[in-house]
Amino acid sequence: MAEIRHALTARRAEDFAAWYQEVIAAADMAEESGVRGCMVIKPWGFGIWERMQRLLDDRIKATGHENVYFPLFIPLANFEREAEHVEGFAKEMAVVTHHRLIAGKDGGLVPDPEAKLEEPLVVRPTSETIFGDAMARWIRSWRDLPLKLNQWANVVRWEMRTRMFLRTSEFLWQEGHTAHADAAEAKEHTLRMLEVYRAFAEEDLSLPVIAGEKPENERFPGAVETWSIEAMMQDGKALQAGTSHYLGENFSRSSGIQFQDKEGGQTYCHTTSWGVSTRMVGAVIMTHGDDDGLRVPPQIAPWQVVILPMLRDKPEDEALLAYCEELRGMLVGRSAFGEKLRVLLDTKPGKAAAKRWDWVRKGAPVIVEVGGRDMEQGVVSLLRRDGLWDASTGKPAFQNPSREGLGEALPAMLDEIHSGLLAQAQKRREANIIRDVTEMAAVEAHFAEDQRYPGWLEVQWSKPTGAALDAVVERLKALKLTVRNVPVDAAPADGACIFTGEPAVERVLLARAY
C-alpha cells in the first residue's frame, strides 16, 4: 500500500470537529456571516440544500400536503398563550421593537424612539401557534379534514453556541402541520411522515437512519408522542435528523381547532407536526465526508458529473472545448434516478489539476477529465469520488472508458455510488452499535474515557416514567449520554431493565448526540 496524500489537512480520526470545519471551507459550502450565529450558505452548500428541498417537497406533496406561507413575525400574545405559567417563561428569540431607523446623536443610526411598536413582535422560532390560529379559522366541518399543510421558511432561535449547519441562530427548514378528525388517523399520519423522512434520508441522501419513538423526557413540549430518525455520524455520535409529533388534542385545545362532526357536535381535532432543517446538510457532511473533503450523494449533488477540459491556453483548446461541449450535450440526454443527468462543463480559468482537486473537495460524484490525447483516442479520464485512490500506487484511480461508453455507464454508476455510500454508512453504524450490554457497569466502562468513537448502545429497559425516568436521565447525563429512541425495528425485550433490574419492556438506543 502506497502512501496517499489526502486533499485535506485535518483527519477525521484525529480531530473530527476541525475536520468538519475544514470540509465546509474546502468544499466552499458556507462561511460565518459576521452577524452573530448566522451563516452565509454559498452556492455549493445551497445547491445541496435546494436538491434536498426539491426531493423532500415532492415526497411531501405526494402524501397530499399543500405548501403555504405564514408571516415571519409572531405577536407576543401567541407566546403568552403557549407559556402556561408566564412567570417562569424565558426564551431566546429575536424581538422586533421598532419600525424605523434615524440618525443618532453620535452620528450613527439608532432605532427611532418615535417608532416604537405598541406590542413587540417576535421573529418566528417556529410557526406552530400561527398555524394553529389559521387552522382554527379554516376548519369548520369534518368536510375540511384532514387539513395537511407544509411551510418552507427561515426561523430564528438565539443560540449561544453555534456551529455551521448544525446549530445556527437562523436556519432554514420545513414544518408540516396537519389536523385530523380522530386520534387513529393522526397517529397513522405521524408515522407516515416519519416513514417519508426515513425514505428521504436513505433513498435520497444515502443516509441510513433508525426510526423510533423518543422517550417521554425527549418529547416536543405538548406532544403526546415524538418520533425521530437518528443517524450515526463518523465520530460515533448520534444526530437527530428529523422528528414527527403526534400532538393529540393538546394543541387543538390551546388554539381552538374544532370541527363540526357528522353528528353535528363540536369536536377538537387531533394534530401532528414534523420538521427537517438545514441540519441535514451537516448530517450529510459528517456521514459521507472523508479525508479528501465532501462526498455528495448523487441524488442531491448539484452537479453529478463535472467535465474538466485540460485547457492549455493554446489554439488546440478550441477543438477540445467543442469536443467536451458535445460530450456534455450527449450526457444531459441521459437520465439517472428518473431525472436528467446534471452535468457541468467547467471552463473557468485555472490549472486543470487544481480544478480537479477543488471538485474532489466539493465531492462531485464523478469527475471526467478530457485532454488532447483522450480526445484523439476517443476516451475520457474518469475519477469516481467514492473510489478516489488506487491504494497500490497511492495515486488517483482513473478509469478510461470510451466517450460513448461513458454515457451508457453513468446512470448505473451513479446508482452504484448511492448504494455504496449507503451501504458503507450502514456497515459502519452496525459495527458501532453494541447490542449485548446488560450491565450498567459495562456501559460506564465503555464510556468512561472520552473515546473518539463511542458508538451507540442498545439496551433493554422497563420504560420508566416520571421520577424514575428523571433518575435514569441523570445517570446517563453523567456519561454525556441520552436515550435516542426506541427503534421500530428492534427485537422485543426479553431480559431485565439495565437501569432497574425490573423486567424490560422494550429496547432503547443510548448515544452521545449532536
Place this chain on the structure above:
Amino acid sequence: MAEIRHALTARRAEDFAAWYQEVIAAADMAEESGVRGCMVIKPWGFGIWERMQRLLDDRIKATGHENVYFPLFIPLANFEREAEHVEGFAKEMAVVTHHRLIAGKDGGLVPDPEAKLEEPLVVRPTSETIFGDAMARWIRSWRDLPLKLNQWANVVRWEMRTRMFLRTSEFLWQEGHTAHADAAEAKEHTLRMLEVYRAFAEEDLSLPVIAGEKPENERFPGAVETWSIEAMMQDGKALQAGTSHYLGENFSRSSGIQFQDKEGGQTYCHTTSWGVSTRMVGAVIMTHGDDDGLRVPPQIAPWQVVILPMLRDKPEDEALLAYCEELRGMLVGRSAFGEKLRVLLDTKPGKAAAKRWDWVRKGAPVIVEVGGRDMEQGVVSLLRRDGLWDASTGKPAFQNPSREGLGEALPAMLDEIHSGLLAQAQKRREANIIRDVTEMAAVEAHFAEDQRYPGWLEVQWSKPTGAALDAVVERLKALKLTVRNVPVDAAPADGACIFTGEPAVERVLLARAY
C-alpha cells in the same frame, strides 16, 4: 345574448379595488394575518407563487447563476455606509433590539432588558449591502468573474398602506446580484436579465409587458441605469413587474468589490442587480381575472386540470371514482409545455356543482366533470375557464369530448389557453395606449376626470434631466401620472417634446401606476 350570472359579487368595471379583494378571497389565495401588513399566503396562492418560482429559477439558472442564502439580519453599519449623509436618514424597517422574552410586571411577556443587543439588527429590506460584503471577500482576480448570484428570500419593509400581494410589509422575492470585469459586460447582463423577465412574464404568466429604461428620477438609488417591465392592469393602471439595474462602479466602490485584472492592477467591478416579487401574483390577478374570479395561466396553475366526479353518496360512486382515477392516470402520462400535466382528482366531500364554482373562482384552466351518464357514454363534460359561458344561453359552455380524445386534446388546449390569455391582455393593452398625443392640454383633458380606464399615453420628450425633469415630474404628479419607461421597441422620436417643445429624443410611456 342571455344574461350571465357571474360567480363574483363585485364587477371589475365598477369597483376594481373591491373586485381585486373579492377575487383573492373567492379563489382562496391569501388573507390578512393579524400581524400588521403581513398576509398569510394560502395553498392556492402559494401554489401559484411556487410555480412562478420554479419557472423563473430555471431561467435564472439557465443564464449561469447560482443560488445562495444570506442572513435575515443586517448590521446597522451596512446601512450607515449606504446612508451617505446619516443626518437625513430615516427608513421604515423592522429593528431587532432584544434577544429574549421574559415575564413582565403586568403578567404578559416583555423583551428582557438584560438581553438588549449591543448593536440593533435590521430585518433585511433587501440584501444589497450584505451581498456586497460577500462579493468583496469572494472576488480576488479576473478569474473569479463574472460572479452571478441569486437569492430567494423574504424581506421586510414597514409599509404604512398595504394591499395583499401588491404591497405588504413582508414579501417574498428573488434578488440577483452580479459582478463583472467591465461596463460593457455588466450592461449587457442587465439587459439579458430584463429579457429573462420579459420572457418569463409573457411565456410563463401569459402577461404582456413593455420593457424599457426608467427615467433618471425613477432610478434605483445608486443605479446608473434602471430598466423595467411594465404591465397594464385591467383598470388601465401600470404595474412595474420587475426591474434590472446597471450599478456601474457605484456599488463596488462603496462595498470594496475589486479584482486583480490580467495586468496585475486592482480594478473595481461593474455590478448589476434585479428582482421580481410576490407582487407578480397581484399582476396575474389584475390581468387575467374576470367577473367569475381568477383565471390562472396554465403554466403557473398548480393544477391545470381538475377532475370532478359527480358523486351522489350512493354505491355507484365506487365505479365512478375508479373510472376517474383511471382517467387521471391516463392524463398525468401526458405533457404540456415540456412538463407532465398537473391533474387533480378532487374527491373532497361536497356538492359537485358547488365544487365546480369553487374551481371556477380559483381559475383552474380546465375543469372536467364526470357523471354516471358520462361514464356510460365514455365522454366527459369539459369546461374551459377561458370560455366559461355560452353567451347565447347564459349557461356554462360544456364540451363533451370522449375520454380518449381528452388526453390528446389537452396539451394543445392548454397551449391555446395560454396564447389566448396573452393575446387578450395584449389586445386590451394596445387598445388602451394612446400614441398620438402631442399636446399637454390633451393629456390634461384625458386625465382630468378620475376616469376608470385611463390607459397609458405614449409621448415624445427631450429627455430632460435635473431641474427640468423635476418640473416635468411635478406637472405629471398633479395628474397622478408617472413616466413608466422608454420602451425598447418604441419608434424613434420625430417630433417635439410634449413638455418643452424642444426637439424630442425618445418616446416615453405615461401612466397611473400601482
